[in-house]
Amino acid sequence: MTENASPSQILMTPPEAAPAAATAAPAPDPVPDLAAVSEADFKSQMSDGGLNPDQLKFLVTNEAQAGRLTQTQADEMLKADGVDSAAPAELGFEPARPEHYIFPKPAGEMTPKDRQADMQLRNWLAGAKFPRDVGSSLAAEARKVIDAHSKMDDNQKEFYKRDQAFKLQSLWKDKFSERMNLARQLLTELDAKQPGILDFIDQSGLGNSAMIINLVSAQAERLSMRKRKE
Template identity: 30%
Template sequence: MEPITPTTPATPAAAATPTAPATPVFTPELNAAQAETMAAWIREDVVKGRLTSDQAEQAFNELNTPVENRTDNRSEAAVELDNAGYAPAKPEEYVIHYGVEEQTPELKQFDTAARTWLHGAAFPRELGNSLVTTIGRVTQQTAKMSPDQLVEYGQREMVKLQKTYGDSLGEKMVAANRMIHALEERQPGLKQLLQSKGIGDNAIVASLLIGQAERYWARWRG
């Protein structure tokens, strides 16, 4: 009888390794502010030629952007100003303190007008607040000045402006006055405010208005 050659026992097949379930991919839901920010980027890219109209339309559809929010009517100059931090604030975003607990009807009316002027001039929030704060300080400083003292105050402030702007002061003041006139036509009372208590004479107030006038006319000229 031939010897039986032992056979190597077969290696049992390895158990199949269970496959981990695929990690679900979530598309985060955007809140209204985030969606509007992305829509603003799309509008800007269209203005700068980085997106075609068809590409923008597809992106807007994915964001469910309302039709009225898909067109950017800003000029290129306005886009550049906004991107540089000079975007106009909304009227309610300016901080104006009056030192009273409750506003009278007259004060509420003035507050509405003041916010209208700031927004109409396209002041960004911080610069608008700076103008408001400066005006408050000027009124405290000049509150007890006589008419003659106010004249002298205005002369001293004009010297400061001349040192700052030199020969260009006249041209810059003309541009600022044109802006003030445009704002006055929409909401009367601004000229009267600036002509009272030396407010418009103050060098800082004047400089803030001069600087904003340059951006104002650049924005609307495009």
């Protein structure tokens, strides 16, 4: 990892050291219990651009399976966005094979390095057992974050880190450490089997994205729940 990478990434920072809201940004009103949060509130906590249908369905389904939303609340939240809400808490979200993920087309011809990175990311997503649609949308979000992060100076990166951390703290509240640790544990286990993912997250800015962290944490929680049922 780079010399200053660890403290620059939310995902690499111990929960007790997670940054507060950026001082330049106005502090939002306290977020109520998730069960009382509207779809718009839920989406606004995750990304300035909002969640796409696949991401929304995945995250809402996870909240229902974890017991933080009732089935009725999950159905209503999904229907409000025109998303199929047929028994979301019972959906399996089966893991996909590496070749099944759909990635954004590159602007130009892929170099050997690009193809290697493409396959590595596919293997990571499959190793974490992401379903096809969610893994594909995560890859698309990762591309946006990496491109934006590469254009930021140090001050902008720090502001972005604090802003994204506050979004997660507002959404997860007293579960912040628990949910963050779930994401870390999944990535650490994956890195032990397929080395490189932690360095990639550390250097690319993905470890500061509330959207990316929440998707990874939700997948880690889903896998944990499945293990307890086996």
